[in-house]
Amino acid sequence: MTQAQASAIKPGDIQANLRDMLDRIGRAAVAAGRDPAGVTLVAVCKTFPPALIAQAHAAGVRHFGENRVQEAAEKLPALTHLDPRPTWHMVGHLQTNKVKAALQLFDVIQSVDSVRLGEAVARHALGRRVPVLLEVNVAGEASKFGFEPQEVPAAVGVLRRLPELEVRGLMTVAPLSPDPEVARPVFRRLRALGEDLGLPELSMGMTDDFEVAVQEGATIVRVGRAIFGARG
Ligand SMILES: *Cc1c(COP(=O)(O)O)cnc(C)c1O
Secondary structure: OOOHHHHHOOHEEEEEEEHHHHHHHHHHHHHHHOOHHHHHHEEEOOOOOHHHHHHHOOOOEEEEEEEHHHHHHHHHHOOOOOOOOOOEEEEEOOHHHHHHHHHHHHOEEEEEEEEHHHHHHHHOOOOEEEEEEEEEEEOOOOOOOOHHHHHHHHHHHHOOOOOOEEEEEEEEOOOOOOOHHHEEEEHHHHHHHHOOOOOOOOEEEOOOHHHHHHHHHEEEEOOOOHOOOOOO
């Protein structure tokens, strides 16, 4: 979907947006010879209010993503009534001094972008085994956080040895582009890295490129605007 199409979505249409979204995920999966059930949708609800998040939950969304600890700390208390309780994913850059707070809010940390951060997550796990993904800056963009691809094997090696972490896979944010094909080689590279390391989860694909991501093996797509509408 283009940015213009995403902006045309009305917030009240969450249920319809979601149906359309799952349909498109399903078609992309089947076209690639994959089982649609192998793709988990994480609705990225940053900037959207708890009322819309509750609407998405009522429409069946069970995984939500936020990119800032502070914002999550403000919104999640208004959502403790959601039943079944959704799984919360941290998808944004996390500072080590916010790890403790993050672990009180989030179930999964998708954005481990340094060994130091992974070690901090392990230190604050308090008896939990925290599912984490390592964020990879596949395209080497200066503006992005994440491991360089060549750093990933060593980082996975170190973090896998920490019993408090469950290193499940890799995450990436593709370069911003109106053409989803720009993301394809990035997703392909992430998949190859994950396969080499025996990591099952690949979190890749957002509103503009999730179909390409599913074709390239995404097990998690992180979608905001196509569900909630344009961010203000
Ligand atoms: C905002 C965000 C998304 C979702 O982006 P949309 O373009 O709204 O689909 C996915 N991943 C991360 C890390 C984000 O920050």
